[in-house]
Amino acid sequence: MTATSDGGQLRPGLWHTVNERYPGSMITKSDTVPLARLRRPLAESRLSFVSTAGVQPTGTLPFDVVHPVGDYSFRRVPSGAAPADLEIHQLKYPTDGAHRDLNVIFPIERLQELAREGVVGGLTDNFFSFIGYNMDPDLLERTLAEELAQAVADEQADLALLSPA
């Protein structure tokens, strides 16, 4: 197992070889949607969180990490959950650190603190998680991205924090 973040890049040179090893896997888009502006002050805004960390409530159907083309589903993670209520199913990043403190990859307790302290107006009832190893960018955009965006909107989020794993 790869060492954790005790020092340096985990796999030196990896990023230089991504295109060689996975040609065509990088998503490029010619059309962009501008970021929406906040409609109200942060302290009055309801925050959601979207992560590719593969975090999910314990006991729910694990993300499909063995499928060669990926898993295009997402999980709802109750924003009030404790780290002990959650687990990680993901092969493609080192999870040792996250198992010691989930907040390093899925900062649920930090976001709960921001809500308690009034930095943000509140949290959506659910946060969202999926896995980032998906080899079909068109399917990703058509299904996962659209469904996830709708789910976030349905939670009446004013803003969303997006975090890759």
Next chain:
Amino acid sequence: MSLSHLRAAVTAGDDETLIRYVRLHVGDGDEAAGRREIDKAWIEALTVLLDMPVVDRAFVLDTLGTRDRATLAHLFFSLHFHLVQESGEWIHDGDL
């Protein structure tokens, strides 16, 4: 490799591209590691059977005979990762 790249390889009969992708997938982007992982899974499967333990062949035959090809193909990948995990030598960064 994107899905379109793999589909083009299927159309062209480019098996080397396809098996290379499998090696990269099971080796977390390292083709040489992927070769070793594939070998490891087969060695684990063989080792488990050497002493002729009782196996549930009815389950195996029922599964092969009643499940669709996609489910069986997924099972093949699932068994690979399951067997390498059972071997005790886990090279992957994360968890199943």
